[in-house]
Amino acid sequence: xxxxxxxxVEEKRESWKQLLNLIRKINKKGIRELDNEEAExxxxxxxxxxxxxxxxxxxxLSPDVLEYLNNLTGQAHHLLYFIKxxxxxxxxxxxxxxxxxxxxxxxxxxxxxxxxxxxxxAGTYLAVLExxxxxERFVSAQILDYIEDMYREPVSTxxxxxxxxxxxxxxxQHNISIAFLCFATGIFLSLGSIYFLLxxxxxLGSIVAYLTASGMGPHIWEFITAHSFLELNAIAISGAAGxxxxxxxxxxxQNYSLDYLENSKGDILSxxxxxxxxxxxxxxxxxxxxxxxxxxxxxxxxxxxxVIVVAFYFFIYPFNKRGxx
Amino acid sequence: xxxxxxxxxxxxxxxxxxxxxEIGTRIAAYLLDIIFxxxxxxxxxxxxxxxxxxxxxxxxxxxxxxLAVIYILLFIxxxxxxxxxxxxxxxxxxxxxxxxxxxxxxxxxxxDFQSIVIRxxxxxADSLPLPFLNILGGLTAVISKQTKRLGDYVAGTAVVTDSLxxxxxxxxxxxxxxxxNIFVLKPYCDRKLSEKDLYILRKFINEKDQxxxxxxxxxxxxxxxxxxxxxxxxxISNKSDFEIIEEIYKAHIYENKK
Numbered sequence: 203x204x205x206x207x208x209x210x211v212e213e214k215r216e217s218w219k220q221l222l223n224l225i226r227k228i229n230k231k232g233i234r235e236l237d238n239e240e241a242e243x244x245x246x247x248x249x250x251x252x253x254x255x256x257x258x259x260x261x262x263l264s265p266d267v268l269e270y271l272n273n274l275t276g277q278a279h280h281l282l283y284f285i286k287x288x289x290x291x292x293x294x295x296x297x298x299x300x301x302x303x304x305x306x307x308x309x310x311x312x313x314x315x316x317x318x319x320x321x322x323x324a325g326t327y328l329a330v331l332e333x334x335x336x337x338e339r340f341v342s343a344q345i346l347d348y349i350e351d352m353y354r355e356p357v358s359t360x361x362x363x364x365x366x367x368x369x370x371x372x373x374x375q376h377n378i379s380i381a382f383l384c385f386a387t388g389i390f391l392s393l394g395s396i397y398f399l400l401x402x403x404x405x406l407g408s409i410v411a412y413l414t415a416s417g418m419g420p421h422i423w424e425f426i427t428a429h430s431f432l433e434l435n436a437i438a439i440s441g442a443a444g445x446x447x448x449x450x451x452x453x454x455x456q457n458y459s460l461d462y463l464e465n466s467k468g469d470i471l472s473x474x475x476x477x478x479x480x481x482x483x484x485x486x487x488x489x490x491x492x493x494x495x496x497x498x499x500x501x502x503x504x505x506x507x508x509v510i511v512v513a514f515y516f517f518i519y520p521f522n523k524r525g526x527x
Numbered sequence: 528x529x530x531x532x533x534x535x536x537x538x539x540x541x542x543x544x545x546x547x548x549e550i551g552t553r554i555a556a557y558l559l560d561i562i563f564x565x566x567x568x569x570x571x572x573x574x575x576x577x578x579x580x581x582x583x584x585x586x587x588x589x590x591x592x593x594l595a596v597i598y599i600l601l602f603i604x605x606x607x608x609x610x611x612x613x614x615x616x617x618x619x620x621x622x623x624x625x626x627x628x629x630x631x632x633x634x635x636x637x638x639d640f641q642s643i644v645i646r647x648x649x650x651x652a653d654s655l656p657l658p659f660l661n662i663l664g665g666l667t668a669v670i671s672k673q674t675k676r677l678g679d680y681v682a683g684t685a686v687v688t689d690s691l692x693x694x695x696x697x698x699x700x701x702x703x704x705x706x707x708n709i710f711v712l713k714p715y716c717d718r719k720l721s722e723k724d725l726y727i728l729r730k731f732i733n734e735k736d737q738x739x740x741x742x743x744x745x746x747x748x749x750x751x752x753x754x755x756x757x758x759x760x761x762x763i764s765n766k767s768d769f770e771i772i773e774e775i776y777k778a779h780i781y782e783n784k785k
Contacts, residue, residue, distance in 0.1 A: 280689070
């Protein structure tokens, strides 16, 4: 006599085999290579096999049958529910309806992060201006010497187009990676992000003050004016994303539920993308405009334009949109 | 080490159990991916560098453009490789594909772009304190119940085994041919064994020849001990444990064939 399990398998094995063959085919060639008939058959077979799995569990059939059905449907499941490609509509919605709202929506984190960064920068600036040797507490003497050498002459040293391109792409790689790190270390209960915000603020404050004290103020200001608004605030925004990540993690722990983390994922990502986009443009400016021989007024104008664009996209536009509803 | 399992419930209320990928497999997949990236990068460098060999690469206009391209490529590979492949290959990278592992959502939902971005952005925290070595992420994965690195925790993802080798149809054949003693034992089989018990017997009968002798004997002893609780096997108690197991399995299988 056959066991219950054996009868069950004999009765249904044909449709399982069909499903397995489709899984093989999709693994080899991708789901888009199925013909119409197969594309219709696949979800049907999947659902039928899921029913078989449920029935087999109820009947308490042999463990190898249960495992086979579990693996079969489990693998079919992630082939059937593959990642949806982003449509053009979703992409434009992201830039029109989600990204511009991210700063306002998370304004508490943004403000906190800006205070940490600019506060530490301003504090260090004033302290170092008062007594320049104070800078050596934060920045090694070697780096100070190096930077002093760099700004001894005015920055507009007539770089070639190639040099400018090289510097711009270096800044893209370097600065965006730093912003990502500043965000990612927020996982340590926000502490990593806070550390990076303070560290960058202190570093910036001491260097600018040190150079100003040694009489090279105009040179450094001329260099950083055009890109600094975008670049520095972008770092602060990535820090805000990191702080939010840490806080959501903490809340999730307190409430024994990962929902907090899950629900803040979208906001966190929007902040990081806002930061990366700003840094991308900042790098282009830093590579091409900041070191150029253009007049200072022109560099100042570039900064004002970036302020206006950021203010419009992240503040005025979302407020108007909200008011209009 | 015991196989770690991930139980998920899909939105349609179907419960699946996945085998969590071993940490060694994940390291292997990661190394493969790093090697692939290097191969692509080096071949790109060679291709673009060939025309630059004659001139001084680092102090010419074309050299600067060359460096510009290198920085951008580094950036794209550093952050884009895993993102790109996990997106288009639905939770896999070339390395993961070779190692038969896959990223899935641990809540049963469809894998989404957002989760992939998050788990890959968190790589920079996982790779502390030394770049590319994933020391912190590795430690977290070892401690974690589901072998998760930091990025997996935040994104709500898990890496599971996903292999066609796992799809062998159950086989009900046994190596017993003789039908001796079936009818003698028949009366003892009134209280049926469960399907699971039968599976254990079948598995033991089929695999005992491949097992080391000592452990086969021990397993047989344990099984017979359990059988004793269900049946009065005094009738065949003169037989060895192996024989008792075979007899009882036979008696079940051929029960109604007279």
